[in-house]
Amino acid sequence: MWQVKDYESEIETEAARLAELAGDVSVPVPTCPGWTLAELITHVGQTHRWAVHVLRNQVQERIWSRQVPSGLAEGQSGDAAWLLSGAGELLRTLRETDPQLPVWTWGPDRRASWWPPRMLFELVIHRADAELALGLDPVIPAALAADGIEELLHNLPSATWVTRPLAELGVEGATIHLHANDADGEWTITQGPAGAVEWARGHAKGDAAVQGPVSDLLLMLYGRRSPDALTVYGDRALLQRWLAAAAF
Template sequence: MLRVPDSFGLDDDQHERYCESIAHVVADFTAAVRDADPATPVSTCPGWTLADLVEHHGTTHRWAEHVVRTRATEPVLAREVPLDLPDDPSAYPQWLARGAESCLRTLRTVDPDLPMWSYGADQRVAFYPRRLLFEAVIHCADAQLALGQEPRVEPGTAADGIAEFLENLPRRTRTTERQAPLAGGSVRLLARDTGAAWTITFGAAGFSWTATAEAADVTVTADVADLLLLLYGRRRPEADRFTVRGGTAVLDAWLSTTAT
């Protein structure tokens, strides 16, 4: 389980708290996959095995470490970064752990307010630990679901993950291309365990969102961790853990553009 307090993201040392949380969730991830068959299918990432999932996540850490260490001012492709990937997929979990440790060492030596290129809304070093945390949260959930385990994410972390997802969504070209042909609509997310809410309005001109419970075409109520996994396509709204009221076609249209 990701061990982050509900006050996560609200204190002065936010950068270090993100780094600590990455270390925790990577430890959970490696523990889940260390003794598992690398050929195990990952249902939430169609066509992938656990080996593919671990390779992808390990690549992300090495890529981010390179980008931050070199203070990139323009996009860097993953294939431009040395990976040193082992030949044996059973060695991937330890390779992932080493890459995460190296990335965290680099992040902890850099001022989070330094400006630099990122593919998200925040054009500072601070973008990277926050993004890496939620990459880890979602991919740890992928691994756990593949192995028949139940993902657990603390409410404060999940709420920050939803905000981070929505903040960065306009920068995802594939998502904006999918949204362009949609008719207008709105989705309200209500967290039954915390009372938090988000309202998303979308259409051909793009989308906007607020961290409030506004009137909407469809309302989805669930625990905040399940709402986070829903946005990433790791949960389906018809599952018993969700209550959906309103236009399900509007919800399906929105989710079809956001799943990663």
């Protein structure tokens, strides 16, 4: 489905990039309202430790990331060293785990192979959050961004915190078309019943269509880039309402 062949190497790269940004961790992160860089770093590192716990213990039932020990004292935030330590444990665990191992996930695939792409794009988006907080323009390679779009769309129907607000929009049957102008990538999202989301690759006409660099399309889907920064055709109001409801 996706173009990334070595998730572990990409995770290692992204974790190092995020750690490099963790200088003044008191900086607010506008794309994660209420967070500073300290809270963003802590969230990402805790997510890594959660994945390690699920995989090493072959967890079969839902467990929240906050239920997994972080190694931090009460009220303490993570720093760059703590982040890299957790990322190292995650990488070792992913490399040692059979991808076919049945484990719990919140997505549609209940195997260990679900975790590497999810952990990668969790890092990519939060690295972008840190860069935006510091006034930097995130750079996401086109192939990686295209994979990120498909990874999100693949998991979106299982994200109940997204499908519930989507169901309340009352736009069943509406379509949104995404067209990358710097890579081979086009996708059409169709809003289904009860908040369900379907998607397909390829050219199609949507009720709303967005064209732009594939990295900006990815950031838009995650609520990190306004559609105003891209070229929008058709029903702009539908697009904005859908993006607000699908905020991840």
